[in-house]
Amino acid sequence: MAEQKNSGTPQAPGALDTGALSRWMDREGLPGTGETAEVRPLSGGSQNELYEIRRGGTALALRRPGRDSPAQAKVLAREARLLRALADTDVPHARLRGGTDDPDVLGRPFYVMDLVDGWSPMQGGWAAPFDTDLDARAGLAFQLVDGAARMAHVDWKAAGLEDFGRPEGFLDRQVDRWLSHLSGFRFRELPGLDEAASWLRAHQPASFRPGIMHGDYQFANVMFRHGAPAELAAIIDWEMATVGDPLLDLGWVLVSWPPEGDDMTDSRYLDYTGLPPRESLLEHYARVSGLDTSAIDYYVVLARFKLAIVLEASVARYAKGEADDRVSRFGPMVVELMRKAAELARTTTLR
Incomplete structure (x- = not known):
């Protein structure tokens, strides 16, 4: 998740369907039920896309593989699994909030985690x-x-x-x-x-x-x-x-x-x-x-x-x-x- 180093010029990943994302967030019980998520692309790696998601006064990060990086879907699934496993540990990490491998939501698998407030x-x-x-x-x-x-x-x-x-x-x-x-x-x-x-x-x-x-x-x-x-x-x-x-x-x-x-x-x-x-x-x-x-x-x-x-x-x-x-x-x-x-x-x- 090096892409959370989010200073500088944002990259230009494919646009997110904020309506579909917001409905998914509602189903997952994420903050801001009924609101439309505000989305901003963040700078980062070349094979993955990262977005800042704001809804219900909460800042989150959404990560998904790039359009030309289908193999990264498996890598991101492993990342999400690891973050889930770290939830009850004292290892500093971005808390996983949810994810899906259903491409019907946003076209590609993705997961959502807390946006880290810090510096790199x-x-x-x-x-x-x-x-x-x-x-x-x-x-x-x-x-x-x-x-x-x-x-x-x-x-x-x-x-x-x-x-x-x-x-x-x-x-x-x-x-x-x-x-x-x-x-x-x-x-x-x-x-x-x-x-x-x-x-x-x-x-x-x-x-x-x-x-x-x-x-x-x-x-x-x-x-x-x-x-x-x-x-x-x-x-x-x-x-x-x-x-x-x-x-x-x-x-x-x-x-x-x-x-x-x-x-x-x-x-x-x-x-x-x-x-x-x-x-x-x-x-x-x-x-x-x-x-x-x-x-x-x-x-x-x-x-x-x-x-x-x-x-x-x-x-x-x-x-x-x-x-x-x-x-x-x-x-x-x-x-x-x-x-x-x-x-x-x-x-x-x-x-």
């Missing part, structure tokens, strides 16, 4: 006062890690997610799965690839405690409450969520964290000045999640390895003329991520 670091960097108050900024990092720890602590079976992922053998599959994915579009050499892959195979943790994992957990995919002190308002963009090893989310957070990641200039999109050392974050995560973080370097190497390959798929499309110029910036990021994966594998004390 992707709206131009740190918002005030975090842009100048470094003590307050440090709190953002602890809140980010706190969200990941709360996810990891959820009883996913009790939440109805027993068949949401395939946690058994999750780590066993990672290296081969992503190398196989890369083989389908590989067009250049990636220094460090083989070294990182070999190290990951040799240093895979013997076991892990399965839990909910976001799959792309970072500052780009959360929203914070306005003003200090820092408070996580919602985790967003659940498209890659599954049940697996939640420590990979923590590794994702630390992909370019100081000081080890200070030379990563291409992969950073925020100023890390004032953010706490990773040891402090690991202590907080372990305390909230109950998980052992002593093998965190494995997860940072895996996160860099995986993210590099995910981004390389877009770079390959760009190289073939099948993606626009915005994708070109991923090229050096991929090289940097794979280089740093191999470098950490080479220098870590994890044995």
